[in-house]
Amino acid sequence: SQKIEQNSEALNIQEGKTATLTCNYTNYSPAYLQWYRQDPGRGPVFLLLIRENEKEKRKERLKVTFDTTLKQSLFHITASQPADSATYLCAQGRGSGGYNKLIFGAGTRLAVHP
Amino acid sequence: GAVVSQHPSWVICKSGTSVKIECRSLDFQATTMFWYRQFPKQSLMLMATSNEGSKATYEQGVEKDKFLINHASLTLSTLTVTSAHPEDSSFYICSALFPGQGAGEQYFGPGTRLTVT
Numbered sequence: 571s572q573k574i575e576q577n578s579e580a581l582n583i584q585e586g587k588t589a590t591l592t593c594n595y596t597n598y599s600p601a602y603l604q605w606y607r608q609d610p611g612r613g614p615v616f617l618l619l620i621r622e623n624e625k626e627k628r629k630e631r632l633k634v635t636f637d638t639t640l641k642q643s644l645f646h647i648t649a650s651q652p653a654d655s656a657t658y659l660c661a662q663g664r665g666s667g668g669y670n671k672l673i674f675g676a677g678t679r680l681a682v683h684p
Numbered sequence: 685g686a687v688v689s690q691h692p693s694w695v696i697c698k699s700g701t702s703v704k705i706e707c708r709s710l711d712f713q714a715t716t717m718f719w720y721r722q723f724p725k726q727s728l729m730l731m732a733t734s735n736e737g738s739k740a741t742y743e744q745g746v747e748k749d750k751f752l753i754n755h756a757s758l759t760l761s762t763l764t765v766t767s768a769h770p771e772d773s774s775f776y777i778c779s780a781l782f783p784g785q786g787a788g789e790q791y792f793g794p795g796t797r798l799t800v801t
Contacts, residue, residue, distance in 0.1 A: 574727075578769070604789075613690075613777045613792035659727070671718075672790065674727040 572597050574675035576660055582681045589647040591678045593660030595666045596641070600662035603643045605634055608657045608677065617658075618645075686781050687711055690793035694741045697768055697800055703762045707778030712760035714780035718790065719751075722775040734761040768800045 575594045583589050593603065602621045606614035620627045620636045620643065627634045633646040647654050657677040687710040697703050707717055708779050715736045720728040721794035733741040752764040761780075765772055775797055779790040 606792075611709045611775075611795065611797070613688075613779075616789055616791060619789060671730055671733065672728075675728075676725070676727040 572600075572662070572673055574660055574662055574673055576658075576675035576678045578676055578678070580681055582683060583650055585651060585682055585684050587650055589650045589654070589682070591645040591658050591660075591680065593602040593643040593645065593675055594641055595639075595643075595662055599638045599641065602663055603634070603636055604661045604663065604672065605632075605643075605645050606659040606661060608659055614659055632680055647680075650680075652684050653683045655680055655682050685791075686782055686791040688778065688791045688793040690776075690778055690796050692796060693794060694797040695799070697798070699769055699800055700708060700767055700779075702764055702766045703768055703798060704762055705776055705778075707761045707763070707780070707793050709759045709780040709791070712780070714783065715758060717755060717761040717781045717782040718781070719753060719763050720777045720779065722777060722780075722795075724775075728777060731763075765798065768798070770800045773798055773800045 573596045602619055604619045605617045607617055608614045618627055618629055618634045620634045631648045635644045657679045659677040660675040661672040663672050689708045689710055691706045695703055717734040719731045722728045730743050731746045734753045734755040736755045736758050742748045749767055755761040760801050775795050777795040779792040782789045
């Protein structure tokens with residue numbers, strides 16, 4: 571069955587540095603990948619979506635890449651701030667029709683230290 | 685825009701009772717909503733897909749008679765946990781599919797913490 575794998579270990583970085591989180595998937599290539607932020611006790615917040623025919627997507631300090639050869643997506647936060655500390659979830663979907671089911675990774679917790 | 689609310693935010697109930705959780709899309713109409721469950725330090729697991737005006741579609745292993753879903757309007761879906769047991773204690777999160785997006789951006793509610801004693 572399809573799996574989404576994220577590094578379960580927390581990522582600790584210094585404020586101002588670039589955080590890079592990894593998402594690997596098995597088996598089939600998804601039509602798109604999504605990245606979400608989740609704070610403790612809260613629902614996920616949508617950040618970025620990248621389609622299989624896109625290599626890179628940017629939004630302010632965020633950048634996502636999608637490498638179908640490596641079966642991997644990388645999520646970057648540049649000039650990181652303590653407020654970026656949260657768990658980041660990768661999710662894949664298969665698009666067709668009116669709705670799409672998402673398979674989530676377990677998430678990687680990011681801690682940005684001042 | 686694209687705000688989804690859930691009510692209640694937390695609930696404690698006794699074993700054997702039923703609990704209803706509401707999920708509302710506040711500023712858009714959602715023909716499709718999803719219900720997830722999340723255990724501590726684990727990923728979100730899709731339980732069912734809720735479609736307005738039709739029966740919900742449940743994921744494998746999810747008991748449809750235990751987790752009743754009703755999507756009566758374009759802005760409201762409800763999940764009722766019937767005859768709740770302590771093992772049903774979890775964080776329940778709904779999401780609504782934003783209309784007009786080909787690949788389906790989902791907007792999530794803040795979640796409902798259910799504790800069954």
